Amino acid sequence: MTVRTILRMGNPLLLQCAKEITEFNTPELNKLIRDMQDTMQAEDGAGLAAPQIGVSLRLVIFGVDHNPRYPDAETVPETILINPTITPVDETMDEAWEGCLSLPGLRGMVPRYCQIKYSGFDAQGKKIEIEASGFHARVVQHECDHLDGILYPQRMKDLKQFSYTDEPG
Numbered sequence: 001m002t003v004r005t006i007l008r009m010g011n012p013l014l015l016q017c018a019k020e021i022t023e024f025n026t027p028e029l030n031k032l033i034r035d036m037q038d039t040m041q042a043e044d045g046a047g048l049a050a051p052q053i054g055v056s057l058r059l060v061i062f063g064v065d066h067n068p069r070y071p072d073a074e075t076v077p078e079t080i081l082i083n084p085t086i087t088p089v090d091e092t093m094d095e096a097w098e099g100c101l102s103l104p105g106l107r108g109m110v111p112r113y114c115q116i117k118y119s120g121f122d123a124q125g126k127k128i129e130i131e132a133s134g135f136h137a138r139v140v141q142h143e144c145d146h147l148d149g150i151l152y153p154q155r156m157k158d159l160k161q162f163s164y165t166d167e168p169g
Contacts, residue, residue, distance in 0.1 A: 002035045003042045004053040006101045014102060015149040018049075018056045021082050024125030029059075033080055033123055036061050045101050046070055047139050049146030052102050058083045060143035064135070076136045081128060084120035084144050088113040089131065098142060098152045099165060109161035110152050112138045 007014055021029065032055060040048040040061060047062030063078030064070055091113075098110045115133040118140050122128055132140055142152060156162060 001038045004035050004039045006039065006043065006048075006052050007054055009100075009103050009151055009153075011102075013051055013054060013056060014146070014151060016051070016056055017149055018051050018058045018147045020058050021121075024082070024121060025123060030123060032057070032059065033061065040101075043101050046073070046076065047143040048101065049143050051146050051149075058147045060084060060140075060147065062139045062143055064139070070135070073135045076139055079128070079130075080123050081118070081140075081143075082121040082123070082125075084118055084140075084147070086141060086144055087117045089115040089117060095157075096138060098138070100142070100152055102146075102151065103153070105164055105166070107163060107165050108153055108156045109158065110138075110142075110155050111157060112141045112155075116140065118144075 032050065036048050036050065036053060039053060046064045047060060050057045050059040060081050061079065062076060064073050064076040092115065093111045094114050095109050095111045097107050099107045114137065116137045117131050119127065119129045153162060
């Protein structure tokens, strides 16, 4: 088990666009995925992007079953998603509280598309195409933002709704 250090907001790598992955099912890629899974599990995360552990590649993982950080969240299937693309199904958006392992102890009210289609590849290079809504869609959008150097505060409309997680509100 290898738990990697998660970069925090302010690290310049988190503001960069990540590079596409061109080779699948390599020992290096498989180790990176295992490290990301170990790290996400150790931190009780809903998802993790490779740039968050210092690797500028277009790779995200996510999945939620029973997570203490998200007690009311619906289940999100465990997914490895490489070189993702996201397409909104329509323009409907909603706002909800989000946190991030790169901004520990903070949360903000973030607008996201309610329903999306996302595609990409799994670790073996097999094409993935999924339609998602609700919390599932939110998690995918959040993690994929990391691949384009975007942290959730950049998506917020009102910084009055940016707070510490232990503050009521």
